[in-house]
Amino acid sequence: MDTESLVETLKTAGLSPYQADAYVALLDLGTAPATDVADASDVPAPRIYDVLRSLEDRGYIETFEQASLRARAHSPSTVLEDLTERADRLERAAQEVEKRWEQPELEAGDASIVTRFQTVISRAKSFIASASHQVLLSTTIENFEQLRPALQDAMDRGVSVRVSVHTSDEAVSLDADRFAGLCTEVHHRPLPAPFVALADRRRACFAHHPDSYDRYGVLVNDRTHTYVFYWYFLTCLWEPWERVYQARDDGYPIEYFDVRHLVRDLRDVDWEDDPVRLRVEGYDTNTGEECHLEGTITDVRVPFDAEAATGFELAGQVTVDLDVDGEHVSVGGWGAIIEDVEGTRLTVVK
Structure with a gap:
């Protein structure tokens, strides 16, 4: 990096133009009288003393009297720490800019x-x-x-x-x-x-x-x-x-993510004579709160002949009725309104 680029970078890191110019000049000179630092930089001679003291206050250099005011650069640890901290902030800012540009926040709805x-x-x-x-x-x-x-x-x-x-x-x-x-x-x-x-x-x-x-x-x-x-x-x-x-082996439990798949498979088992137990995870349609329950299937209600239905002819209203400890509970699919529960995960545990 050339001298001009180094000065510009230090200015970006928070130094004033005179501070950056004087500090880079002092790095090249080593230990030098204040007047030599002024001559080697673009800092006006009347301003060099204030500039050097401000650099000393930041911990970048130290000054001392030896016939005249002289200065020398400190170990660069303080400068490196400042530059690293600034670089970290810039990197975090860049990441945040990218995040906000790429991922607009989505409010409900x-x-x-x-x-x-x-x-x-x-x-x-x-x-x-x-x-x-x-x-x-x-x-x-x-x-x-x-x-x-x-x-x-x-x-x-x-x-x-x-x-x-x-x-x-x-x-x-x-x-x-x-x-x-x-x-x-x-x-x-x-x-x-x-x-x-x-x-x-x-x-x-x-x-x-x-x-x-x-x-x-x-x-x-x-x-x-x-x-x-x-x-x-x-x-x-x-x-x-x-x-x-x-993931599962053949046999029970069998998990469904849509009540229609469950109803379609129930055609292949004698659930009326051989009771089927169903575990339901979902939402109470009255309160909107999550609920978990388990009961025995007592009825399957569809607006057509379920025995003849194939594939997604089951796209209309589909309801599974359960006996949960003597209480009737109706379970529907996504968007259920008239049923008691909207089922999100249905597991046959027979």
């Missing part, structure tokens, strides 16, 4: 449009980190790896994690071991797809596939808008595609 995919990934990480019961994710393998630590932490907290991995080649084979400890269940969609991340039925991230003409992302902190992304995930990115990994 907000939706934001962003232009950088990395912003979507960063927000997905934070949504997954704050999830308490459910994460649904549509992603490439590459982006899955970026989210690996967040997904592992979520699983360790007992969060249900369902992932739809999309690839551009149908021949791609996914190693099930890759997902152990990171996911509850994985489906494989051998077609390009958007990136989608849903957390706790309230927060959503969406970004077009990188090859798409439209390149933008959507961040949502709102149950109603997230519900739209949920149905897109369910019908286009999850339901039609092959399951390639499941």
Whole structure:
């Protein structure tokens, strides 16, 4: 670094122009009379004494009398400490600027449009980190790896994690071991797809596939808008595609993230003659408070012939009735209003 650049940098670090100029001159001179420092710098001779004393007050130099006022630079430890502290503050400021630019704060009910995919990934990480019961994710393998630590932490907290991995080649084979400890269940969609991340039925991230003409992302902190992304995930990115990994073995307990999946599977068991116990995690629709309960299934109510229904013909109102210690409790799916409980995690524990 040349002298001019060093002087400019010291000015940026908080020294006045005269202080920076005099200090750099003194570094080159070693020990010198005040008048020599003035001659070697751009500091006017009448000002040099005040400038040197101000540098001494900062701990950068020391002055002493020897026929005339002389000065010498201290060990640079104080200067280095000041520069390091200033550099740290600048780095933190740069990080905060980037954070505020990339990650606009989302208040409840907000939706934001962003232009950088990395912003979507960063927000997905934070949504997954704050999830308490459910994460649904549509992603490439590459982006899955970026989210690996967040997904592992979520699983360790007992969060249900369902992932739809999309690839551009149908021949791609996914190693099930890759997902152990990171996911509850994985489906494989051998077609390009958007990136989608849903957390706790309230927060959503969406970004077009990188090859798409439209390149933008959507961040949502709102149950109603997230519900739209949920149905897109369910019908286009999850339901039609092959399951390639499941954390549980065959048998009980069996966990469901949608009451419709539960009702569809109940057609295959004789639940009326062979009682089925269901553990429910969800929200009380009257109070909005979280609730946990367990009971025996007593009825399944759908507005059509449930025996004949396949796939998502179950898209209408679906209710499962339980006997919970002699009390009737009705359980619905996402957005349940007329039922007693909106079920977020349904586990057959028979």
